[in-house]
Amino acid sequence: MLSRKVKSRIYFLIIFFILVSLIIFLTLKSLEENVVYFFSPSEIYNKADISFDKKIRVGGLVKIDSIKKNNTSINFIITDLKKEIVVSYSGLVPNLFSEGKGVVAEGKLKDKKYFIAEKILAKHDENYMPPEVTKALENSNN
Amino acid sequence: MFKKLFPNKILSLTNKTINSLVLFLVIVLIVGLIYSLLLSPPDYIQGDSVRIMYVHVPSSFIALGCFGLIGLASIINLIFKIKFMPMIGKSLAPLGCVFSLISIVTGAFWGKPTWGTWWVWDARLTSMLILFFFYIAYIATWFFIKNFEKANKTSSIVGIVGVFNLPVIKYSVDWWNTLHQPSSITLTSAPTIHYSMLTPLIIMFVGMTIYSLIIFLMKYKTEIIKLKINKKKDFK
Numbered sequence: 001m002l003s004r005k006v007k008s009r010i011y012f013l014i015i016f017f018i019l020v021s022l023i024i025f026l027t028l029k030s031l032e033e034n035v036v037y038f039f040s041p042s043e044i045y046n047k048a049d050i051s052f053d054k055k056i057r058v059g060g061l062v063k064i065d066s067i068k069k070n071n072t073s074i075n076f077i078i079t080d081l082k083k084e085i086v087v088s089y090s091g092l093v094p095n096l097f098s099e100g101k102g103v104v105a106e107g108k109l110k111d112k113k114y115f116i117a118e119k120i121l122a123k124h125d126e127n128y129m130p131p132e133v134t135k136a137l138e139n140s141n142n
Numbered sequence: 143m144f145k146k147l148f149p150n151k152i153l154s155l156t157n158k159t160i161n162s163l164v165l166f167l168v169i170v171l172i173v174g175l176i177y178s179l180l181l182s183p184p185d186y187i188q189g190d191s192v193r194i195m196y197v198h199v200p201s202s203f204i205a206l207g208c209f210g211l212i213g214l215a216s217i218i219n220l221i222f223k224i225k226f227m228p229m230i231g232k233s234l235a236p237l238g239c240v241f242s243l244i245s246i247v248t249g250a251f252w253g254k255p256t257w258g259t260w261w262v263w264d265a266r267l268t269s270m271l272i273l274f275f276f277y278i279a280y281i282a283t284w285f286f287i288k289n290f291e292k293a294n295k296t297s298s299i300v301g302i303v304g305v306f307n308l309p310v311i312k313y314s315v316d317w318w319n320t321l322h323q324p325s326s327i328t329l330t331s332a333p334t335i336h337y338s339m340l341t342p343l344i345i346m347f348v349g350m351t352i353y354s355l356i357i358f359l360m361k362y363k364t365e366i367i368k369l370k371i372n373k374k375k376d377f378k
Contacts, residue, residue, distance in 0.1 A: 009221045016302075024306055036319045037264035059319060094258030096187055104321055121257045126326040128192060128335040130183030 038104045041083035045112060052109050058085055059104040059123060067099055078103060078115075089117040096122035149226050149366045155359060163356050170349040178342035185339075192339065194252040200347040202245040202270070204354050206308055208238030209273060209301075212280065213308075216301030219294070228294050229369060231301055232284055233361040237354055239277035246270060257321060265314035266322035269307060276304035290372075 002010070028035060038059035044050060058078055066077035073090040076099075087105050097103060102123030107116050129137075145151060178196035185192035212231040219227035249267070250260040261267065280300045287293035315324040326334045333340055 006221060013217060013221065013302075020303065020306055024310070028310070032318070035265050037262065037321050038319050040319070059321075094256075096256055096258075098187075101187070121259055121262070121321060123321055124188065124256050124323050126323045126334045128188075128195070128326060128339050129186045130336055130338055131186045132183070133336055134186040 040080040041078060041085045042080050044085065044109070045083045050109065050112070052111075055106060055108060055118075057104055057106045058087070058115055059102070060085075062097070062099050062101060062103050064099045078105065085113060085115050087115045087117050089120055091120070093120050094122040096124065101125075147226070147230065147362070149370070152359075152363050152366050155363055160356060160360065163352060163359075167349060167352045167356060170345060170352060174342060174345035174349045178346055182339055182342045183336075188256055191252055191255050194248050195339075196343055196346045198245055198248040198252060199343060200350040201241045201248065203347065204350060205238050205242035205245055205270075205273060205277075206311060208234045208241070208354070209276065209304055210308055212238070212301045213305030216298035216305075220298050220302070225369070226366065228297065229362060229365040231280070231297065233358050233365055235277055235280045235284075236361070237357055239274065239281060241350075241354075242270065242274040242277060246274060262321050264320040264322060265318045266311065266320045269311040269314050272307055273304070273311060276300065276307060280304070 038057035039047070040060055041058065044058065060078040060080040063077040063079045063084065066075075068075045073088060074093060075086065075088050078085050078087055087107075089105065089107075097120060102125055104121045104123050105115060105117040106119040106121070108118075109115055146155075174196070178193055182193070182196075184190045212234050215227045215230045215234075218224060219231070246267075249270075253262075254260050280297055283297040283300055284293050287296060314320060315322055327340075335343065
């Protein structure tokens with residue numbers, strides 16, 4: 001039914017699609033280290049070739065009851081519920097930074113368990129709720 | 143439905159149809175805006191900045207959807223050489239371009255109070271910026287290449303290559319660690335948005351889709367008329 005011209009164009013496009021998908025897949029795969037915005041504490045723990053003088057980002061949840069503030073700096077623990085990293089930071093934290101919530105810290109590793117941050121970003125999760133619902137949820141949990 | 147887009151059919155699109163669509167749009171937008179700006183509750187941690195979502199999410203959806211359609215029109219255009227296919231792409235491009243820009247700008251306004259930064263180079267934000275550039279490239283091929291056949295071919299290739307970016311945008315939040323949160327509305331599980339926020343979001347989405355449809359139909363009709371005029375000129 002389809003003419004030969006049309007058929008050859010379809011074959012061409014199919015091959016084109018497969019090749020471009022492959023190119024994009026391979027490019028993204030090899031650039032994965034740069035595409036990820038942050039590493040989790042477990043990923044840092046498992047990473048063999050980690051650099052201590054390059055800026056990296058660590059992300060996870062702020063461990064509950066781990067925030068310790070003094071005059072100039074703030075210390076807290078980032079956890080992914082498997083591994084933990086202690087973060088030290090001096091400066092202002094975003095409003096949404098709080099215990100039990102997501103956070104991304106940018107800075108340098110001192111060692112695999114200790115991180116000196118230069119910038120703190122709060123990470124929001126995919127849950128959207130009115131305040132009353134949160135209260136109701138907390139009450140039902142207690 | 144699709145047959146209505148045929149060149150001869152689109153010319154019978156009267157102002158009456160457009161006007162009734164506009165009336166519908168005004169009603170939906172008024173309801174949607176009142177619901178999202180006044181009636182819906184603030185978020186438990188974001189506070190009132192959650193209201194930016196009611197514009198941000200529909201804009202992003204429409205920006206992605208428009209490019210998906212451009213890609214589809216480009217593929218059909220390259221295979222079957224149907225004359226009105228590029229006109230569909232040409233009419234959708236400015237629309238999607240504006241909505242991708244709105245998505246990026248509202249996202250920045252939301253990011254500042256929530257994350258503490260306007261912009262980060264994470265996978266979702268970067269791929270969305272790339273989509274915006276693809277729109278610019280698509281529009282630019284039509285703008286700068288004067289020969290119709292050449293412009294048609296080049297823009298179709300831009301349209302097809304840009305389609306590969308769409309799944310990257312969609313799944314970037316699942317494939318890699320990003321600062322941007324994952325989708326709240328998925329096909330497989332219950333939405334993680336409370337219904338009091340989901341309802342205004344859906345109303346706003348419907349409203350902005352109708353707006354896009356109106357703009358598209360008007361632009362498409364103009365493009366078809368232009369095409370017919372140019373054809374007549376060629377014969378003389």
